[in-house]
Amino acid sequence: MADGRVVGIDLGTTNSLVAYMQGEAPVVIPGVDGSNLVPSVVALDPAPKDGARPTVTVGNSARRALIETPERVIYSVKRLMGRGLDEVQKELKLFPFRLADDVQAGEVPRIQLGELRFTPPEISAYILRQLKRNAERFFGEPVTQAVITVPAYFNDAQRQATKDAGRMAGLEVLRLVNEPTAAALAYGLDRAKEGTIAVYDLGGGTFDISILKLRDGIFEVQSTNGDTHLGGDDIDNLLLAIALDEIHAEHGVNLREHPSAVQAVRKAAIDAKILLSTAQSAQFDIELPNGDRYQREIPREVYEQLIEQVLNRTTGPCKQAMTDAGVTPEQIDEVVLVGGSTRIPAVRQLVDELFHLSARGKKPHIELNPDEVVALGAAVQADILAGASKATEELLLLDVTPLSLGIEALGGVVARIIQRNSTIPASATEHFTTGVDGQTNVAIHVVQGERELAADCRSLARFDLKGIPPMTAGLPRIEVKFLIDADGILQVSAREQRSGKQAQIEVKPTYGLTDEQVETMILDSFDNAEADFAKRLLIEGRNEAESILAKVEQAKTSTAWAALTIAEKDAIAAAEKHLAAVKASDDLAVIREATVALDRATQRLAELMMDAAVTTAIRGKTMGDAGDELGEGPSAPHPMAPAEFK
Amino acid sequence: MLKVIDSAVPVACWSCSVAHNESTLFCPHCSKIQPPPGSDYFSVFGLVPRLNLDLGMLEHQFHKLSRKLHPDRFARASESEKDWSLADTALLNDAYRTLKDPIRRTEYLLKLHGAEIGEEHAGKGRIDPSRVPADLLEEVFDLNMQLEEMRMAREAGEKDAALEESLQQAKKKFDELMDEVERDLRAQWTAWDDGDEAARGAAQKTMVALLDRRRYLNNLVRDVTETLGA
Numbered sequence: 001m002a003d004g005r006v007v008g009i010d011l012g013t014t015n016s017l018v019a020y021m022q023g024e025a026p027v028v029i030p031g032v033d034g035s036n037l038v039p040s041v042v043a044l045d046p047a048p049k050d051g052a053r054p055t056v057t058v059g060n061s062a063r064r065a066l067i068e069t070p071e072r073v074i075y076s077v078k079r080l081m082g083r084g085l086d087e088v089q090k091e092l093k094l095f096p097f098r099l100a101d102d103v104q105a106g107e108v109p110r111i112q113l114g115e116l117r118f119t120p121p122e123i124s125a126y127i128l129r130q131l132k133r134n135a136e137r138f139f140g141e142p143v144t145q146a147v148i149t150v151p152a153y154f155n156d157a158q159r160q161a162t163k164d165a166g167r168m169a170g171l172e173v174l175r176l177v178n179e180p181t182a183a184a185l186a187y188g189l190d191r192a193k194e195g196t197i198a199v200y201d202l203g204g205g206t207f208d209i210s211i212l213k214l215r216d217g218i219f220e221v222q223s224t225n226g227d228t229h230l231g232g233d234d235i236d237n238l239l240l241a242i243a244l245d246e247i248h249a250e251h252g253v254n255l256r257e258h259p260s261a262v263q264a265v266r267k268a269a270i271d272a273k274i275l276l277s278t279a280q281s282a283q284f285d286i287e288l289p290n291g292d293r294y295q296r297e298i299p300r301e302v303y304e305q306l307i308e309q310v311l312n313r314t315t316g317p318c319k320q321a322m323t324d325a326g327v328t329p330e331q332i333d334e335v336v337l338v339g340g341s342t343r344i345p346a347v348r349q350l351v352d353e354l355f356h357l358s359a360r361g362k363k364p365h366i367e368l369n370p371d372e373v374v375a376l377g378a379a380v381q382a383d384i385l386a387g388a389s390k391a392t393e394e395l396l397l398l399d400v401t402p403l404s405l406g407i408e409a410l411g412g413v414v415a416r417i418i419q420r421n422s423t424i425p426a427s428a429t430e431h432f433t434t435g436v437d438g439q440t441n442v443a444i445h446v447v448q449g450e451r452e453l454a455a456d457c458r459s460l461a462r463f464d465l466k467g468i469p470p471m472t473a474g475l476p477r478i479e480v481k482f483l484i485d486a487d488g489i490l491q492v493s494a495r496e497q498r499s500g501k502q503a504q505i506e507v508k509p510t511y512g513l514t515d516e517q518v519e520t521m522i523l524d525s526f527d528n529a530e531a532d533f534a535k536r537l538l539i540e541g542r543n544e545a546e547s548i549l550a551k552v553e554q555a556k557t558s559t560a561w562a563a564l565t566i567a568e569k570d571a572i573a574a575a576e577k578h579l580a581a582v583k584a585s586d587d588l589a590v591i592r593e594a595t596v597a598l599d600r601a602t603q604r605l606a607e608l609m610m611d612a613a614v615t616t617a618i619r620g621k622t623m624g625d626a627g628d629e630l631g632e633g634p635s636a637p638h639p640m641a642p643a644e645f646k
Numbered sequence: 647m648l649k650v651i652d653s654a655v656p657v658a659c660w661s662c663s664v665a666h667n668e669s670t671l672f673c674p675h676c677s678k679i680q681p682p683p684g685s686d687y688f689s690v691f692g693l694v695p696r697l698n699l700d701l702g703m704l705e706h707q708f709h710k711l712s713r714k715l716h717p718d719r720f721a722r723a724s725e726s727e728k729d730w731s732l733a734d735t736a737l738l739n740d741a742y743r744t745l746k747d748p749i750r751r752t753e754y755l756l757k758l759h760g761a762e763i764g765e766e767h768a769g770k771g772r773i774d775p776s777r778v779p780a781d782l783l784e785e786v787f788d789l790n791m792q793l794e795e796m797r798m799a800r801e802a803g804e805k806d807a808a809l810e811e812s813l814q815q816a817k818k819k820f821d822e823l824m825d826e827v828e829r830d831l832r833a834q835w836t837a838w839d840d841g842d843e844a845a846r847g848a849a850q851k852t853m854v855a856l857l858d859r860r861r862y863l864n865n866l867v868r869d870v871t872e873t874l875g876a
Contacts, residue, residue: 385718
C-alpha cells in the first residue's frame with residue numbers, strides 16, 4: 001500500500017496496546033520485551049551530568065523506575081486529559097504527582113516531573129511514540145497513521161487532547177473510535193450477524209455502555225452512556241480503606257500518615273481483588289512498622305457485599321442507554337464484556353441480571369481477552385480507513401455523540417442544538433443577531449451536557465463572532481453552523497447573511513491547547529524521515545541495550561540481587577556478556593534478540609526489587625524524599641498492578 | 647430557516663466538469679462526491695416531501711448512502727473530498743434523524759411549508775398559563791399545585807406517598823394524551839399527502855395545533871418526571 005500502514009491504538013488508563021490487521025484478523029503487536037501490554041507509565045531518566053535533556057522511558061522499564069525515582073514517574077495520565085486546572089487539582093489529591101508551581105488559571109495544567117514540566121497530552125504522546133516505535137520495529141518500516149480509541153463518554157476537550165497527543169507523537173490520527181464500539185467491531189468481524197448488541201466496558205478508571213444495531217456489516221450505535229470516574233480503582237480503594245481502618249483500630253498504627261505505606265497496602269488490595277475473581281477467599285498479610293502482623297481473610301461473600309455499591313453504579317447508565325435506544329433487555333441479542341474489571345464474577349452476575357441473559361439461555365461474550373479487545377477493534381477500524389481490504393470492505397461504523405451540545409441562552413439556560421446519541425457527523429445551524437446598534441461582535445458560549453443550566457454543563461468553548469458590519473440592532477443575521485465530526489469533535493463556521501461576509505470566529509477552547517502550542521510540543525520532527533529510518537531503529541536498539549545493561553549493573557547493589565540463586569545470577573551474567581559483545585554491531589536483529597534475552601533473565605530480579613520496595617514502604621522507611629509525596633486517596637490508581645494477568 | 651429548493655440549478659462536477667442537478671450528492675457521470683447540496687431532507691433520500699414514509703426503505707437507503715458518503719471512506723482522499731464527505735454525511739445523518747421520527751418529520755415538513763412551530767420550552771416551572779389548552783385548564787392547575795407541594799415536601803425532607811401516587815397517575819394520563827395526539831397527527835398525514843390544496847391547508851392547520859398541544863403535554867410530563875425523580 002502506497003500510503004503505508006494504519007495501526008490501531010488503545011491508549012488506556014493502566015495499559016496501552018497497538019494492533020494491526022494481519023490479513024483477515026487483527027493482531028496485537030508485542031513490545032521489545034515480548035509483552036502485548038505497554039503499561040501507561042512514563043519516567044524521566046536521571047538528568048545527564050552534561051546538562052542535556054534527560055531521556056524519557058515508557059512502559060515496564062518506567063514502572064521499575066517507580067521504585068527508585070518515584071518523583072520522576074507519572075501514570076494514569078488519561079485521567080488528566082482535557083481537564084482544567086481546578087479539575088486536575090482535585091484529581092491530583094489522588095496521585096503522587098504535583099502540578100508545576102507556575103501554572104496559571106485558564107491554561108492547560110502542567111505536571112512537574114523531576115526538573116521538567118509536561119502537559120497531559122505530552123505525557124500521552126510519549127506513550128504513543130513508544131507504541132509507534134514498537135510497530136515500526138515490528139514492521140521494519142515507518143508508521144505514521146493511526147486510529148486511537150477513547151472512552152465513549154469522553155467529552156470534546158478530552159477527545160481533542162487525545163488527538164493533540166497523537167500529533168505530538170508524529171502520528172496522523174485518522175480517527176478517534178469509542179472503546180465499546182471498537183470492541184463490538186473486534187467481535188463482529190468473524191460473525192456476519194444481525195441484531196442488537198450491548199457492550200459493557202468496565203475498565204480501571206472508566207465505565208461505558210453502548211447499544212449497537214448490527215445489519216449488513218453496518219454497526220450503528222443507538223445509544224451510549226457511562227461514567228468517566230468509575231472502575232476497578234474504586235474497588236481497590238474500598239479494600240484499602242478497610243485494611244487501613246482495621247490496622248488503625250486493631251494495632252494502633254495509622255498508616256495513613258505514611259503515604260508510601262498506603263501505596264504498598266494498595267498493592268496488597270489489588271492482589272486480593274484479582275485473586276478473588278477466581279478464589280473463594282483472599283488474605284491480607286502485612287508486617288507493620290511496630291512488628292505486628294495484620295492478617296485478615298476476605299471471603300468472596302464479604303467481598304461481593306462490599307463492592308455491590310460500586311457495581312450498582314453501572315446500573316443507571318445501562319438502563320438509560322436502553323431507554324435512549326428504545327429497547328428492552330429482551331431485545332438485546334448479544335452482550336459483550338470489555339475491560340479488566342469484567343473478570344469479576346459479581347460483575348458478570350450483575351450483567352446477567354441487567355440483560356436477563358441466563359433467563360433467556362444466553363451468555364455474555366468473553367471469548368476475546370478483555371484487555372486486548374479494544375485494540376483489536378481499533379485495528380479493524382484502521383483497516384476500514386486504509387481501504388482496499390477484502391476483510392473489512394463491507395464494514396462501516398456509525399457512532400453517536402455521547403453528550404448533548406448546547407449554547408448558553410438568556411438567563412444562563414442551555415438551548416440544546418444537537419441531542420445526545422445523535423449519529424455523527426451531526427450538524428445544527430443557528431442564527432444570531434446583535435442587541436445594540438452598531439455592534440460588531442457577538443459572543444457565543446458552547447457547552448456539553450444534559451443539565452438545564454449552562455453553569456452545570458461542561459464549558460466547551462467561547463466563540464467570538466467578529467467583523468459584523470455595523471447595523472441597527474437585530475438587523476444582522478449571522479448564521480453559525482455547528483458540526484460534530486466523525487471523531488466527536490466540534491467544528492464551527494459562521495456567515496453574516498445580509499452582507500454575505502464570512503464572519504471571523506475566534507475560538508477560545510475552555511480546556512485545551514492552541515494549534516501553535518501543539519506545534520511546539522511535537523516530540524521529534526525528524527521522526528518520520530524515511531531515509532534515516534533504518535539508522536534510527538539501529539540507534540534506538542543500541543540505546544535500549546545500553547539502558548538495560550546500566551540498569552542491571554545498578555541492580556547488583558540491591559538486596560534483591562543477593563536473593564537470587566547462583567543459577568539465576570549465572571544466566572544474567574551470560575545474557576549480559578552476550579549483549580555487551582553484540583551491542584555495537586550493525587545487526588539490529590541480533591542486538592534486539594540479546595536485549596530481550598537479558599530482559600527475560602532479569603524478570604525475577606525486577607519482581608524481587610518491586611517486592612523489596614513495597615516491604616520497605618510498609619515498614620515506614622522512606623524510599624527517598626519523594627516517598628513522602630506519594631498521595632493517598634479514595635481513587636488513586638496504582639501503577640504496580642500487574643501489567644498482564646491471564 | 648430552512649432553504650426550500652425551488653428549481654434545479656445546473657452546476658458542474660468539480661472532477662469531470664459534466665453539468666448536473668444541484669441537489670445531487672454524487673456526480674451522475676463520474677460518481678465523485680459533490681459538495682453538500684442545498685436540498686431539503688426528503689430529496690437527500692430521493693423522496694418527495696410526504697408524511698407517510700416506509701421506514702424500512704428509509705433505513706435501507708440511509709445505510710446505502712452512508713456506505714458511499716461516510717468520512718471513513720475518504721480517510722485518504724483529497725482535503726476537499728474529505729470536507730465534502732463530512733458535510734454530506736452530516737446532512738444525511740441530520741436528515742435521517744429528522745425523517746425517521748414521526749413528530750420531527752411532521753414538524754420539519756410543516757416548517758418547510760412555512761408553518762410557524764414553537765420552540766421546545768427549556769427550564770422548570772415554565773408552564774405558560776396563557777397557552778394552556780382549554781380542556782386541560784383544570785387539570786393543569788391541580789397538577790401545578792401538586793408539583794409545588796411535592797417540591798416543598800422534598801425540600802423539607804418528607805416523603806408523601808399519596809402525593810407521589812397521584813403524580814404518577816397524572817403522568818400516566820398525560821402520557822396517554824400524548825399518544826392520543828400522535829394518533830390524531832397520523833390521521834392527518836394521508837390528508838396532507840394525498841389531498842388537494844384546500845385539504846392540505848386544513849390538515850396543516852390541524853397538525854400545527856396538535857403539535858402545539860403535544861409540546862405542551864411534553865413539558866408537563868417532563869416536569870412531573872423531573873419532580874418525581876429529583
